[in-house]
Amino acid sequence: MTDLTKTPRDAASAEPMVKAEGVHKSYGLVEVLKGIDLEVRQSEVFCLVGPSGSGKSTFLRCINHLEKINGGRLWVDGELVGYRQKGDRLHELKDREVALKRRDIGMVFQRFNLFPHMTAVENVMEAPVQVKRENKAAARERSMALLERVGLADKAGNYPSQLSGGQQQRVAIARALAMKPKLMLFDEPTSALDPELVGEVLDVMRGLAEEGMTMIVVTHEMGFAREVGDALVFMDGGVVVESGNPREVLTNPQHARTRAFLSKVL
Amino acid sequence: MNPSEKGVVTPVRPEPIKAVPVRHPGRWAGAIIILVLAAMLVHALIFNPAFQWDVVRQTMQDDTIIHGIGVTLELTVLSMLMGVVGGVILAVMRLSPNPLLSGTAWFYIWIFRGTPVLVQLVFWNFLGAIWENLSIGIPFGPEFWSESTNKLIPTFTAALLGLGLNEAAYMAEIVRGGIQSVDEGQTEAAHALGMSRTATLRRIVLPQAMRVIVPPTGNETISMLKTTSLVQVISLSELFTAGHDIYSRTYQTIPVLVAISIYYLLMTSILTVGQYYIERYYARGANRTLPPTPFQRLRSLFAGRPAPKTGHDVVPGLEGGGHV
Ligand SMILES: Nc1ncnc2c1ncn2[C@@H]1O[C@H](COP(=O)(O)OP(=O)(O)OP(=O)(O)O)[C@@H](O)[C@H]1O
Numbered sequence: 001m002t003d004l005t006k007t008p009r010d011a012a013s014a015e016p017m018v019k020a021e022g023v024h025k026s027y028g029l030v031e032v033l034k035g036i037d038l039e040v041r042q043s044e045v046f047c048l049v050g051p052s053g054s055g056k057s058t059f060l061r062c063i064n065h066l067e068k069i070n071g072g073r074l075w076v077d078g079e080l081v082g083y084r085q086k087g088d089r090l091h092e093l094k095d096r097e098v099a100l101k102r103r104d105i106g107m108v109f110q111r112f113n114l115f116p117h118m119t120a121v122e123n124v125m126e127a128p129v130q131v132k133r134e135n136k137a138a139a140r141e142r143s144m145a146l147l148e149r150v151g152l153a154d155k156a157g158n159y160p161s162q163l164s165g166g167q168q169q170r171v172a173i174a175r176a177l178a179m180k181p182k183l184m185l186f187d188e189p190t191s192a193l194d195p196e197l198v199g200e201v202l203d204v205m206r207g208l209a210e211e212g213m214t215m216i217v218v219t220h221e222m223g224f225a226r227e228v229g230d231a232l233v234f235m236d237g238g239v240v241v242e243s244g245n246p247r248e249v250l251t252n253p254q255h256a257r258t259r260a261f262l263s264k265v266l
Numbered sequence: 267m268n269p270s271e272k273g274v275v276t277p278v279r280p281e282p283i284k285a286v287p288v289r290h291p292g293r294w295a296g297a298i299i300i301l302v303l304a305a306m307l308v309h310a311l312i313f314n315p316a317f318q319w320d321v322v323r324q325t326m327q328d329d330t331i332i333h334g335i336g337v338t339l340e341l342t343v344l345s346m347l348m349g350v351v352g353g354v355i356l357a358v359m360r361l362s363p364n365p366l367l368s369g370t371a372w373f374y375i376w377i378f379r380g381t382p383v384l385v386q387l388v389f390w391n392f393l394g395a396i397w398e399n400l401s402i403g404i405p406f407g408p409e410f411w412s413e414s415t416n417k418l419i420p421t422f423t424a425a426l427l428g429l430g431l432n433e434a435a436y437m438a439e440i441v442r443g444g445i446q447s448v449d450e451g452q453t454e455a456a457h458a459l460g461m462s463r464t465a466t467l468r469r470i471v472l473p474q475a476m477r478v479i480v481p482p483t484g485n486e487t488i489s490m491l492k493t494t495s496l497v498q499v500i501s502l503s504e505l506f507t508a509g510h511d512i513y514s515r516t517y518q519t520i521p522v523l524v525a526i527s528i529y530y531l532l533m534t535s536i537l538t539v540g541q542y543y544i545e546r547y548y549a550r551g552a553n554r555t556l557p558p559t560p561f562q563r564l565r566s567l568f569a570g571r572p573a574p575k576t577g578h579d580v581v582p583g584l585e586g587g588g589h590v
């Protein structure tokens with residue numbers, strides 16, 4: 001856990017953690033992302049909001065190359081996503097190389113996607129053991145510490161079906177943290193939760209933010225965005241409509257589309 | 267009592283409900299009718315001279331029959347092993363993004379599922395008549411090693427090839443169905459963690475697919491146990507062929523068939539129990555609790571209601587023996 005604590009997040013670090021330039025993505029003839037430009041700095045909590053179907057999940061999935069982009073450039077920590085540049089040509093990365101880069105990017109899903117045939121602690125230690133070949137006993141110990149941190153040490157032996165939604169999502173966060181990522185992607189982590197369970201997940205995320213983790217969060221929780229967010233981007237129809245400081249954008253939106261959306265969710 | 271608990275109203279646990287359970291008179295009437303019919307059937311079986319129970323007993327102890335059981339079991343186990351391993355490989359090939367692999371698997375399944383097993387058995391047995399020798403060497407060039415086909419593929423191997431390769435084609439479709447039944451979010455989560463395609467398949471997808479794969483595989487195994495009798499066409503002496511040889515000599519067809527049927531029934535019963543435990547193993551995590559083992563069911567049946575456990579944490583339905 002020590003490696004999560006970084007310098008306070010004012011540090012205008014030279015290299016942005018994520019940089020997108022004109023990112024395009026289409027499924028067949030349907031263009032879902034129509035040129036996304038943005039920059040996520042180190043240790044920043046970057047909120048992504050927008051109506052359903054605006055391409056937020058798609059963009060998030062492009063960042064760890066679960067989706068291939070069709071145009072533009074995308075960098076994570078200074079390295080191109082999915083390609084290697086040789087001269088002025090791009091070469092696709094091999095599956096193995098893509099997997100290697102994904103280790104450093106944690107992802108948390110709306111529907112948790114825990115492995116149902118493994119207990120909570122087995123879920124957390126799976127990737128360290130399988131991917132990083134960590135010693136099993138050590139990985140288990142570290143996983144227990146992570147579960148402790150999300151407040152679930154007593155549920156380590158439970159299968160996901162024996163956990164509430166909020167608990168499952170906290171296990172999922174612990175599972176992502178087990179790979180010691182430098183960037184965390186959250187895709188509507190609280191949307192599938194009952195209202196009274198949302199708080200416990202947001203608390204864990206708040207704790208992560210305080211420790212300086214770089215986070216990109218797709219969310220409809222405007223309270224969280226306002227309170228914890230360092231930057232906010234409003235997307236609609238596959239383009240960035242408006243961006244800036246969350247408190248400013250949320251209280252004083254400049255575009256009609258942003259205003260229309262915010263009036264519905266606030 | 268702990269002083270700090272004073273003032274806190276501890277809820278009094280209510281008396282457990284003692285209600286008269288719903289009566290099922292129809293069930294009882296049905297049970298009596300079935301019992302009478304069963305008794306009539308047993309009577310008809312035992313006292314009909316055509317069954318010649320002493321011959322049945324004799325046949326069951328016959329050495330060739332006992333040997334036949336061994337061959338049947340061996341064939342079943344080995345060809346199912348080929349089937350399962352081959353099936354997994356074919357299913358993975360079939361789902362591969364590589365068109366060469368998926369095409370090859372498709373072609374294999376098309377051929378082996380589309381032609382009768384009987385024909386395949388005969389084909390492997392008479393391979394020697396088609397190609398006298400099998401050899402290893404440079405394609406269309408010189409040979410380094412060559413051997414007579416009949417020596418390389420004795421009858422038992424031919425039977426195994428016929429049954430196992432055919433089974434692989436069926437198992438491939440079963441495994442494919444299982445793999446496709448696993449939520450895509452699982453693969454996505456595993457990939458997002460940096461797991462490779464193989465690790466994802468082995469650690470995440472297949473264990474979950476097993477829940478869907480095991481029941482039809484049990485079916486296939488039981489079916490295979492009986493399909494082995496087809497190897498009679500290449501005169502391999504398994505259980506059925508052994509019986510056939512006896513009654514074609516003694517003309518005591520019915521008692522011999524009864525004897526080998528009893529053995530088949532015995533073997534399928536054992537397989538059914540095995541299947542139950544395998545299914546239970548792969549139900550891990552899918553159900554909140556594992557279903558009781560037959561043994562636990564039996565115990566709770568004779569013990570009446572399971573004894574209530576002490577403590578407050580007994581959740582109804584979480585107790586194994588509750589529902590019989
Ligand atoms: N695999 C796919 N094939 C075809 N179209 C897709 C695919 N995935 C997403 N889309 C389309 O892309 C568009 C953007 O989807 P995306 O999931 O990124 O939206 P979103 O902003 O995350 O919405 P939500 O808030 O509902 O999650 C949608 O119109 C969707 O129908």
Ligand SMILES: [Mg+2]
Binds near residue numbers: 188
């Ligand atoms: Mg989405």
